[in-house]
Amino acid sequence: MSTPATPARCPALVIAAPASGQGKTTVAAALARLHTRAGRRVRVFKCGPDHLDPHWHELASGAPVHPLDLWLTGEHDCRARLHAAAHEADLILIEGVMGLFDGQLSVAELARRLGIPVLAVIDASAMGGTLGALVHGLRSYWPDLPWAGVLANRVAGARHADMLRAGLRDASDWLGAVPSVAGPQEQPGRQSRPAALLPERQLGLVAARELPDALARLDAAADALQATPLGRMTAQDWQRWAVEFPPPAPSASAAPAPLLAGRRIAVAQDEAFCLIYRANLDVLRQLGAQVACFAPLRGEPLPACDALWLPGGFPELHAPALAAQSALREQLRQHIAAGKPIWAEGGGMVALLGGITLPDGSRAPLWDLLPGHATLHTRLQALGMRVLQWPDAAGLRGHSFHYSSTDTAVPIVAQAVRPDPADGAAGAEPVYRHGSIHASYFHAWFASEPQVVARLLGAA
Missing domain, CATH: 3.40.50.880 (Class I glutamine amidotransferase (GATase) domain)
Structure with a gap:
């Protein structure tokens, strides 16, 4: 992987959550799809070892998706990939894994080391003012954590969104509320139940290429996100989260020897x-x-x-x-x-x-x-x-x-x-x-x- 020797500046967000199952994959893919539809070049990365979520991000962005992990891939690899992406992209999105502070080399640690603001996605379907306490805790647990704000997910309606927003200590944290966006109905008829927008099975999400309507699902999520303050932000607005990515230091490890040459x-x-x-x-x-x-x-x-x-x-x-x-x-x-x-x-x-x-x-x-x-x-x-x-x-x-x-x-x-x-x-x-x-x-x-x-x- 060769990268230019000059720094690059690009808006970037880490999309994290207090736990798994909050909807961060859907939000990351929807955000990528929203900006790609607008003609912007988007690069998406996934924290941790994950082969399935990247299928959705690749479909949404039209670009390859690589993992970022301070232990598995190493900090040098993370910096090199982000620096290269910043030279070619208008926006960089990094989907977290598990909870924001989970693990010794957590998503929060990655955000802090690289100086990338965190967007917290929180499933607010069963809460009201408590959202404010949760946001306050995530934002202040590490005082030096770069912070963007919160997106309330699976919100019932406008009145519910108002309750959630009123609970925030800092009004600038509010980046909007997204309703639950269901996939196609499992069976026709009055008794049918909505299926998940991005369906799952044992090992995680169903790969996007297995669903003929995968892009339509992403468009539905992008449409819902477009109605939020985050979704309405202009390219100029996004500059508030611009990050400078310096060229990575020379790697201590040499390029691999051609041990498989001719094979x-x-x-x-x-x-x-x-x-x-x-x-x-x-x-x-x-x-x-x-x-x-x-x-x-x-x-x-x-x-x-x-x-x-x-x-x-x-x-x-x-x-x-x-x-x-x-x-x-x-x-x-x-x-x-x-x-x-x-x-x-x-x-x-x-x-x-x-x-x-x-x-x-x-x-x-x-x-x-x-x-x-x-x-x-x-x-x-x-x-x-x-x-x-x-x-x-x-x-x-x-x-x-x-x-x-x-x-x-x-x-x-x-x-x-x-x-x-x-x-x-x-x-x-x-x-x-x-x-x-x-x-x-x-x-x-x-x-x-x-x-x-x-x-x-x-x-x-």
């Missing part, structure tokens, strides 16, 4: 294998690899390749279609028999198993190329940052987030553990090896240790 890496990429950081593909290219993406669900064959990356996704939602790809399964079997590497993470690993038991007790067959069986649970099985311990390496950083568990006798060759040494082996994610396959629930951020990625994909 072709196939990457599965479709609705079943959709949890991909764009930056990971960039790292493969920086390592010298040629990247060839293909869509198993569409019957596309395995490209001629030296190694294969099976990213995370939702194989359980597409198990019959995957199992029906007998020609691809045979190509994968031959790939493994030839000793060619496969790195399979999350759903990519599950797809290689013999099958998966669903919450209703039914069993769906899968590719049966990795001994073992998965079970999909209704409760989360693991969540959080992990670091893969690998010989002669500082550690490949990433995260774990899955509802399934795997029963397998395949040997464990490494562990992805929590970053805090005090946690010991608690919550460790095994890395399994079966022939040329390495597989784990661990999702890697390739740039943190490119040489480990290169080894997993067959580099000497």
Whole structure:
């Protein structure tokens, strides 16, 4: 990633909340869509490890979305990406994760270090004057936190909005009230209930590309936001939140050596294998690899390749279609028999198993190329940052987030553990090896240790 050597100034906001589920993804995407419709260039980022919210932000802004995280991607990467974005954008939006102050390297810490004002999105559907106390607490908990104001979400009407606004100690904090914006009705008729505007399932939001009316949903949210003081602000008004992004200091880490030069890496990429950081593909290219993406669900064959990356996704939602790809399964079997590497993470690993038991007790067959069986649970099985311990390496950083568990006798060759040494082996994610396959629930951020990625994909 190359960036200009000059500073850049651009309006920017961190869109945060006191907790998850307040509607910050919808607000961030709606704000991006509102300004993109007006002809402005918008760049959106997402705090923390998240593959799904960025689908909505990319649709809303028409631009790539990358994660920002002080631990996972590192402060230097955050500064470099924001500096580059500020040179090409009219507006930068950063969606937070969880609550504003949650975690040692929280969204608030990111905002404070980078000097970016915080817009608090608060679900006010069941409160009145208490909104003022909550806003006061968020704003004053850290006196040096850059602050923009509050947007009350899921508000019942004008009278409710007046009650909320009256509770604020500082009238300038008020940036408006947004009503609940429902998606299409689940069923026609008087008894139907409105569905969520951005629908969810176990691992998070449904990806935007899975919904044919995704853009119409964003337009509905943008229209609602346009009626607020925040939505009516002009480009000149936004200059109050302009931030200067200096060029990042020279990185202490050198560019990755071309350990995969001359090698072709196939990457599965479709609705079943959709949890991909764009930056990971960039790292493969920086390592010298040629990247060839293909869509198993569409019957596309395995490209001629030296190694294969099976990213995370939702194989359980597409198990019959995957199992029906007998020609691809045979190509994968031959790939493994030839000793060619496969790195399979999350759903990519599950797809290689013999099958998966669903919450209703039914069993769906899968590719049966990795001994073992998965079970999909209704409760989360693991969540959080992990670091893969690998010989002669500082550690490949990433995260774990899955509802399934795997029963397998395949040997464990490494562990992805929590970053805090005090946690010991608690919550460790095994890395399994079966022939040329390495597989784990661990999702890697390739740039943190490119040489480990290169080894997993067959580099000497």
